[in-house]
Amino acid sequence: MELRPVLYILGILLSVLALSMTIPMIADLYVGHEDWKVFFLCMVFTAFFGGALTLSNSGHNLRITHRQGFLMITLTWVALCFFSATPLWMSGLGISFTDAFFEATSGITTTGATVLTDLDNMPRGILLWRALLQWLGGIGIVLMAMSILPFLKVGGMQLFQTELSENEKAIPRTAKFASSIGSIYLALTIVNIVCYRLAGMEFFDATAHALSTISTGGFSTRDSSFTQFEGAAIEIIAITFMILGGLPFILYMKALGGDWKALFRDSQVRWFLSIVLIVTIIMTAYLLLSSHAGFGTSLLHALFNIVSVITGTGYTNEDYGRWGGLPVSIFFFLMVVGACAGSTTCGIKIFRFQVLYAVTDVQIKKLIFPNGVFIPHYNGRPIPESVPISVMSFFFLFALIFALVAVILSMMGLDFMTSMSASATALSNVGPGLGEVIGPAGTFKPLSDGAKWILSVTMILGRLELFPLLVMLSPQFWRK
């Protein structure tokens, strides 16, 4: 296999990572914190590898094949997790490499599970770095979902094939496309910062939170996450931008191209918003009946946490682990749902449920009329033949990996609810789990190193949509 295009892209992405390390460095220099040296060193270290890989592999054919594609996305995400962990490891935090790797992976996969406590007193450079990792991860997944995953036909993503993802990939064209999407992403982030600032957040908090809101990441600058911020306005802004982060970014491009209705015509968007609406009604009713809070508070608490969990953000403005049996079950299942394909969110994703529903519906019709011809549809169009099996394999693998990770975690001594929810929250890149330890009010710090490594791998598996890592484990992949 020709490795040069793969290493070239890895080099470029490492250079981007190195470049972004200057931001926390400048922040630490500005407030006079020692950690600026750490960011500087790590930047040099990362830039060295990035630069070397880029220079030594440039100028070649920039079209990549399927095998190169799988190798590329796996290698880049793992390498990015590793390099972005270095500043956390070497900083004044004094954490182990395991913790640093977990935190960086949780950041760049936009999971938002943390092993750090006392965030409120943490140096700004570190807080900014965590937020930046999520922001970079967010745009990374959008671009990956729009260009390379449909080309690789991972888990039914071929449904979203456009001229951009057909046949062999032409990198220059992807780069042009990436800059359009990147601009939209940046614009949304800036609007989000301004909104948070206007609603009363300090500039630094507004920036850090905007970076992890639009990327549906969920890292906060406070231990208590959104419980800290007063006023419904901030929560409504967060809800809005988490939802915006959960919609397919291709629709924003269409909207900018003049086709505003595209957003409302898309059946994935309609399903996503309907699910949020229905669950919010149930949960609000439950909170009204079971607590002493009024309608407004109940609605806001329900909506905020539901949107946070379904988009895989993982912010909390209340310890919903204490809401009782029904919310805990609902949040457990919501974790794996995810939002739209082509957004910054993770999990199984709405379009897969639509495909599964359409196929199952056709199955039931076929059982009644064995000789009838029924074709499952998605978004008003017949689903291409290869998609159902692809989506269903994804669903099966998701269930299998979920079960396997849960069993391994329970082998490491975690209780039933903790191991179940840790597996689900990592695989879906949500963030907090359920139960005392890793629930909305806890952190992943008390877990053993083994559990943290398992969960780190699970987060990467989830972020890569399961198949790429498994493809590389297959002996066929390495056959000449």
Add this chain to the structure above:
Amino acid sequence: MELRPVLYILGILLSVLALSMTIPMIADLYVGHEDWKVFFLCMVFTAFFGGALTLSNSGHNLRITHRQGFLMITLTWVALCFFSATPLWMSGLGISFTDAFFEATSGITTTGATVLTDLDNMPRGILLWRALLQWLGGIGIVLMAMSILPFLKVGGMQLFQTELSENEKAIPRTAKFASSIGSIYLALTIVNIVCYRLAGMEFFDATAHALSTISTGGFSTRDSSFTQFEGAAIEIIAITFMILGGLPFILYMKALGGDWKALFRDSQVRWFLSIVLIVTIIMTAYLLLSSHAGFGTSLLHALFNIVSVITGTGYTNEDYGRWGGLPVSIFFFLMVVGACAGSTTCGIKIFRFQVLYAVTDVQIKKLIFPNGVFIPHYNGRPIPESVPISVMSFFFLFALIFALVAVILSMMGLDFMTSMSASATALSNVGPGLGEVIGPAGTFKPLSDGAKWILSVTMILGRLELFPLLVMLSPQFWRK
């Protein structure tokens, strides 16, 4: 739709049920218990309906169509649950109709979840009736899985299509086939009774337990299930016959026809036994490391409970809920696995995992070689085109119904582990769940009436392999 063949078969099955009520009636007469009158009345009541339906619908065309097939299996299982609940309801137990229906449904679906306590002092008629229901349910599901489900193409069961299940169903031929399978089932039961008796059980206990062992039902005559019986011999007999109940009965027919090797050639059997073996090794090692029991005891406890859960029997010889985190997680996932298709067991079943595995494996190969041609195989043969989608729809529906029932149960106030495991154990027809209330040491008695009805419906859904009930909910089914 022509209802006569459906009602004719319903009539015959109700007559069989009525006839079998004479057995507990005789038992109660023999020991001089008042309940014999109840069984007599219920027998007359059931025989009246059964007889009337048979007589008024006989002599017609005995071929049935798909729609009639779905209506038939749904109607008969629901009706059988209802009629077999009547003796429990009217007996000296003094339980509500909800409890009686739950117990009867749990019996006839071979689930084995109970709402009754103080079994040790219960009249023999009732104990025998519970055991008989499981025995009848067991043979019912074997026959259904071998004749009508492949014909209806439910959840991939068309894999097991033989000349018997092709095209429109001819009832007389099915009846002949049923009597061969029934004889094998009866013979296995008698051998099981003799073995239990020789190992030291009283004749009554041996009979009642044999009826619920070979049917992988799980009702016991003792509150403490197999904890009550001393000696490894009894447990080894139970393990053997639970496994025999979990193998495809068609292979016994082949073995009797001279092809003894068929049992070992079948890949479903090999997978099933391998899974039991691997999990037993892990669990035995865990028990050796975590408790003070010796190797023999650990192995026997592990093997007994693993076989009991995976075959959906639900006997216990230890409160495995207290074994700690790992066993609880493993038992939770084992619940839904089930054993072989065409056996008395329920759950997802091994062949579906084989199909899912084969399809996913092909998917991964296709990702690597997009232009390659790969065909998934089952048991050495290519899987027919309609099977993968059928199996995958089953898997998706199973997950969906599991989630829905778990959420509804938690809405009724059950805690996380109880609602999760109750949903899984009912849908898979296992029996006990996890946690304090419904775990191996508890019963379903404390649950609310609403929860019991939900679980009763879930047990029937699981037993009918999900689709038939859903097919009947579809408006298309009722269209002329």
